[in-house]
Amino acid sequence: MYRSEGLKGSADKILTIVWKDIKSEIRTKEIATSLVAFALLVIIVVSFALEPGENTSTIAAGILWVAFTFAGVLGLSRSFVLEKDKGCLQGLMLCPVDRSLLYLGKMLSILVFMLVVEAIIVPVFIVLFNQHGFPPQLLVIVPLATIGFAAVGTLFSAMAVNTRARDVMMPLLFLPIAAPVIIAAIKSTGLVLSGESWGAIASWLGVMAAFDVIFLAVSPLVFEFVIEE
Amino acid sequence: MNGVDIQADGYAIEVKRLIKSYGEHHALRGIDLSVKWGDILAIFGPNGAGKTTLLKVLATLVKPSAGDVSVAGFNLKQDAIMIRRRIGVVTHQTLLYDDLSAYENLRFYGKMYDVSNLRDRINHLVAQVGLESRIHDPVRTLSRGMQQRLAIARALIHDPPVLLLDEPGTGLDQHASAMFATILNSAANKQRAVLMTSHSLEQGAALSSRVAIMADGKIAYEGSKQLDIGNLREVYYQCTGVKD
Numbered sequence: 461m462y463r464s465e466g467l468k469g470s471a472d473k474i475l476t477i478v479w480k481d482i483k484s485e486i487r488t489k490e491i492a493t494s495l496v497a498f499a500l501l502v503i504i505v506v507s508f509a510l511e512p513g514e515n516t517s518t519i520a521a522g523i524l525w526v527a528f529t530f531a532g533v534l535g536l537s538r539s540f541v542l543e544k545d546k547g548c549l550q551g552l553m554l555c556p557v558d559r560s561l562l563y564l565g566k567m568l569s570i571l572v573f574m575l576v577v578e579a580i581i582v583p584v585f586i587v588l589f590n591q592h593g594f595p596p597q598l599l600v601i602v603p604l605a606t607i608g609f610a611a612v613g614t615l616f617s618a619m620a621v622n623t624r625a626r627d628v629m630m631p632l633l634f635l636p637i638a639a640p641v642i643i644a645a646i647k648s649t650g651l652v653l654s655g656e657s658w659g660a661i662a663s664w665l666g667v668m669a670a671f672d673v674i675f676l677a678v679s680p681l682v683f684e685f686v687i688e689e
Numbered sequence: 690m691n692g693v694d695i696q697a698d699g700y701a702i703e704v705k706r707l708i709k710s711y712g713e714h715h716a717l718r719g720i721d722l723s724v725k726w727g728d729i730l731a732i733f734g735p736n737g738a739g740k741t742t743l744l745k746v747l748a749t750l751v752k753p754s755a756g757d758v759s760v761a762g763f764n765l766k767q768d769a770i771m772i773r774r775r776i777g778v779v780t781h782q783t784l785l786y787d788d789l790s791a792y793e794n795l796r797f798y799g800k801m802y803d804v805s806n807l808r809d810r811i812n813h814l815v816a817q818v819g820l821e822s823r824i825h826d827p828v829r830t831l832s833r834g835m836q837q838r839l840a841i842a843r844a845l846i847h848d849p850p851v852l853l854l855d856e857p858g859t860g861l862d863q864h865a866s867a868m869f870a871t872i873l874n875s876a877a878n879k880q881r882a883v884l885m886t887s888h889s890l891e892q893g894a895a896l897s898s899r900v901a902i903m904a905d906g907k908i909a910y911e912g913s914k915q916l917d918i919g920n921l922r923e924v925y926y927q928c929t930g931v932k933d
Contacts, residue, residue, distance in 0.1 A: 469803070473800075473801060480793075480797045483793065487788040546784065547781075550750060554748060554749075555773065556771070556773035556801075557801065688750070688751065689751055
């Protein structure tokens with residue numbers, strides 16, 4: 461990609477796609493609103509079922525990441541369905557740029573949407589589950605897990621959009637592959653909610669970082685084959 | 690033309706023994722076709738004849754199963770990005786984002802194609818397709834005909850030397866059709882090459898300099914526009930078994 465475009469040219473194309481997605485989202489609020497509503501609903505409903513206390517840390521972490529995962533799946537599906545409408549995905553594919561840049565543009569858009577949603581949900585989660593303050597480790601765990609989630613999710617969302625049962629196919633294809641990053645996020649979040657230090661979560665952070673690196677390296681390369689009819 | 694040179698002596702589009710199969714289904718069964726610079730080739734054929742698949746292959750959207758394809762002097766297998774830079778595509782769908790304005794859509798595609806003096810180019814195209822007064826309106830508020838006109842402007846944003854048009858007349862009113870004919874003639878005068886598909890023999894024949902008829906994934910007839918519309922209908926019927 462960098463050979464044909466140059467680094468600045470590549471970055472321009474990626475940011476043009478992100479700008480387009482953000483502008484569309486600001487107008488419609490279709491993705492962010494549904495993501496926030498879904499994640500909030502999950503957290504609020506489950507908060508009534510659990511008694512706040514020290515032993516609930518891992519369960520609370522699980523709830524947080526289940527909310528993020530399913531909200532994310534919802535957002536990923538919508539992102540490519542909106543591209544599919546009126547053939548905009550074809551419009552993107554006709555652009556004279558390497559398809560890996562299309563992938564990176566879409567991935568960054570999804571990452572931005574998810575991080576915005578998480579920035580809203582995490583404080584609500586902290587309040588509802590009566591944790592003792594905001595663990596700063598979440599500022600690393602959440603973005604690290606979300607990058608991996610968006611990296612692999614964008615790929616599978618593009619794959620599912622050309623299938624008939626895309627709403628079913630997307631989570632079926634995506635969740636087993638994303639399992640390592642989701643598990644690592646739950647485990648590390650559970651540990652920091654229990655008051656554990658950075659050292660206790662280092663290995664989980666390593667898992668998430670490795671997952672991110674692998675999928676950010678592989679996904680742009682295979683995106684071309686995934687997206688073609 | 691965005692730094693793109695037309696090779697007057699070469700073919701704009703050259704297709705040799707093109708085959709495209711989807712599993713057991715053979716959509717294209719050995720197509721041989723060429724389009725010279727300055728030519729407007731109209732391809733007719735019933736549904737399922739393979740017209741759209743052919744256009745998708747030429748537009749680099751679908752990879753061929755076998756055969757050689759070159760567009761604007763570039764080989765499809767090796768230089769897909771170079772081809773994309775040189776083609777303008779209009780399809781059944783507008784390829785426009787509903788929630789963005791006409792201007793924002795053209796700006797988005799213009800930036801993706803590295804169009805220089807983009808603002809001037811957009812203003813010129815919007816005037817050409819008669820959408821000046823709606824330039825800042827969201828696409829979803831435009832009528833079907835206006836959206837199709839905007840889709841044509843989108844396809845021309847980078848001033849491509851080769852135009853691939855799949856049923857471009859869809860949704861156009863009389864005024865818009867006349868405007869479209871002017872754009873096509875202008876393209877031909879500038880030695881651009883146009884390959885268009887059409888369901889309408891009359892409309893397609895009127896706009897083109899050459900015609901071809903596809904049936905069952907093959908070119909069943911190809912020739913210059915010497916036939917009158919009555920004879921063309923008869924040839925179409927013989928080739929496809931379908932009355933226009």
